[in-house]
Amino acid sequence: MLSIVVPCFNEEESLPYFVKEVEDVGKSISHSIEYIFVNDGSKDDTLKSLRELHKKMPDRVRYISFSRNFGKESALYAGLQAARGDLITLMDADLQDPPELLPQMIERIETSDIDCVGTRRQDRKGEPAIRSFFARLFYKLVNKFGDTEMIDGARDFRLMTRPMVDSILSMTEYNRFSKGIFSWVGFNTEYISYENRERVAGDSSWSFWSLFKYSIDGIVNFSDAPLTLAALIGSISCIAAVIALIFIVFRALLFGDPTSGWPSLASIVLFVGGLQLLFLGIIGKYIGKIFLETKKRPIYIVKETEKDLEKER
Template sequence: MLSIVVPCFNEQEALPYFVKEMEEIGSSISHSIEYIFVNDGSKDNTLESLRELHQKMPNRVRYISFSRNFGKESALYAGLQAASGDLITLMDADLQDPPDLLPQMIERIETSDVDCVGTRRQDRRGEPAIRSFFARLFYKLVNKFGDTEMVDGARDFRLMTRPMVDSILSMTEYNRFSKGIFSWVGFNTEYISYENRERVAGNSSWSFWSLFKYSIGGIVNFSDAPLTLAAFIGSISCIAAIIALIFIVIRALLFGDPTSGWPSLVSIVLFMGGLQLLFLGIIGKYIGKIFLETKKRPIYIIKETEKDLKKER
């Protein structure tokens, strides 16, 4: 069986297009298919659309609806937990992940020693320039300073074997960053490149600010480089301050103690104060992650599934 996990947040407009195209592609796949849609606290009629899909295809369409918006990472985790297939794929409902790649991905995973076939964009055409710049910067930073390599342009759209999915599910951390987790668990992975596609309908829920916070979380979750950098710059600043202090004392002994230099002194104080606040923020980010992990809160809360719909009937 092939399990197709689809996280949904306000995807009412895109769902009909997605299901139609997937059904066309499904006819060329020898595997039986189950859809697992995860409604991540949508504000539109996504849940009603999922109920209708389940009624039309009760043996193939399953859905999970959260009590609120928990984020895409939680939706992916819930979908993987619910998947029962031997092969599991993650896809977005907006058709930016090309379904026509699935037959090629299945063939590749069944005819070679590969545990995962991922996808990556060849370029970032159609994406705002500032967003593309920071995306490339993120991958450069995380690969340079982190212990886990992440492929630039890689999508969540990937086909995985059951052992790999079980390994991912064994990582029950609250602060999740799937791109890093996919790489961290290992397994043989190959990538297929494709040209960037626009959404088939609706609007993206990812703003620049939300992507920025997501990237910061990825760096913090899979690298302690920011802490190392803070300690390094702090050490350099201390050494520079000691050298400056020695210089000032010697100058005062030889030439007296002039009263000039207040602007430069204030600038230095403000600069050092800014550095301290920056480093406290970095440390605070790590402490915050630890704080959330120690609470042992659930990654998501389910409000409704297709089983509840059957009970109502």
């Protein structure tokens, strides 16, 4: 069985196109297909569409509806937990993940000694220049300072074997960053490149600010480099302060103590104060992550599944 996990946030318009495309591709696949849709607190009629899909294909369409928006990471985790297939794939409902790659991905796994076939974009055509710049910068930073390699342009769209999925599910942390987790668990992985595609319908829920916060979480979750950098710059600042103090003392002894120079002094004080606030923010980010982990809150809360719909009949 092939399990297709699909996180959904306001995907009412995209769902009919997505199911049609996958069903067409499914005719060339020998595996039976099950869909696991995860409604991540959508504000439109996504849940209504999922109910209708389950009524049409009760044996193949399953859904999980959260009590509110918990984020894509939680939706992916819930979908992987519910998946029953021997092969599991993650896909977005907007068809930016080409379903026609599935037969090729299945063949690669079944004919070679690999556990995962991932996908990556050949380029970032159609993406705003500022977003592309920061995306490339993120991958350079996280690969330079982190212990886990992340592939530039890699999508969540990937086909995995059951052992790899079980390993991912064994990582129950609250602060999740799937791209890092996929790499951290290991297993043999190959990548297929494809040209970037636009959404088939609707608007993306990922703003620049949400992507920026997501990238910061990725760096913090899989690297302590920001803390090391803060300690390094702090040490350099202390050494520079001692040197400056010695210089000021000797200058006062040799040439007196003029009152001029207060603008430069104020600038230095503001600069050092700014560094201190920056480093406190970095440390606070890590402490915040620890705080959330120690609360042991659930990663998500389910409000409704297809079983609840069946009980109402």
